[in-house]
Amino acid sequence: MNTEDGSLKLFPLIDRSILIQNQQDTITNNYWWMGAIYYKVLMQEVNQNKIYTLLGYDEHNRNSTRKVIEILTFNREGQPIFGSPLFVFSNDSIKKPVQARFFLEYKKxxxxxxxxxxxxxxxxxxHLISESNEEKKFETYVPDGDYEAFKWINGKWLHIEKPFDFKLEDGQAPIIKPVTDSKIPVKKPVKKGN
Known part of the structure; x- marks a missing residue:
């Protein structure tokens, strides 16, 4: 972590995810970290407090892999806190409780x-579905071509079941006109003799 005086402050991250039972709801510190490789960091500010949303990857176990959306904040002493009840599902057709982090677990x-x-x-x-209709076995989950989303609204990540809700009629093209690169000249085929 960068400090006001420009010095660097380091925190050891101890992966104890295997010992944590309610991982979606548990708020932890760096000694009880969930363990992930983070590939994207987003920063929001709420009441002059910085909230970092981390997108990460976790090999998890031999049968399944996980992607994670993790919340990172710092307490008054400057210590890292992982997880915060900011994942809200209030607009979903099937209501779920608020979560402190979000996991997407799927087949290896x-x-x-x-x-x-x-x-x-x-x-x-x-959006994932079980390829064998075994909903409790995440090692059977695969993408089905649909998507879900979270949008930052009023200081929380609001779940959106269908971010792309347009529908095509049978036979309707998914785009209005062909996609071309106007910088590349298109040559018409030359007809050879009859």
């Missing part, structure tokens, strides 16, 4: 994404 060797979209100002992630 499958790609599932969690990305921040600057243009939409949302965290977009793959």
């Amino acid at each position: 060797n499958i790609n599932a994404s969690i990305k921040y979209d600057d243009e939409l100002a949302m965290i977009i992630y793959d």
Whole structure:
């Protein structure tokens, strides 16, 4: 962590996720860290307090992989706090309790994404389904081509079930006109003799 005087302050991160039972709800410190490789950091400010949202990757176990959305704040003493009840599902068709962090757990060797979209100002992630209808076995979960999202609203990450809710009619093209690169000249084929 950078400090006001420019010096660097380091905190050891001890992965104890295997010992934590309610991982979505538990608020921890650096000695009880969930363990992840973070690939994106977002910063929001609420009442002059900085809240960092971390997007991360976790190998988890031999059967499943996880992506995580983690909240990082610092207490008055400058110590890191992981997790905060900021993931809200109040607009969902099936209500869920507020969570301190969000996990996307899926089958090993499958790609599932969690990305921040600057243009939409949302965290977009793959909607997952069990390929064998075993809802309690996350090692069977795979993306189904649909998406879900979180949007930062009033100091919380509000879950959005269908960020892309447009529907196409049968036979309707998904784009209005062809996508071309106008910088590349298009040559028409030359017909050879009859």
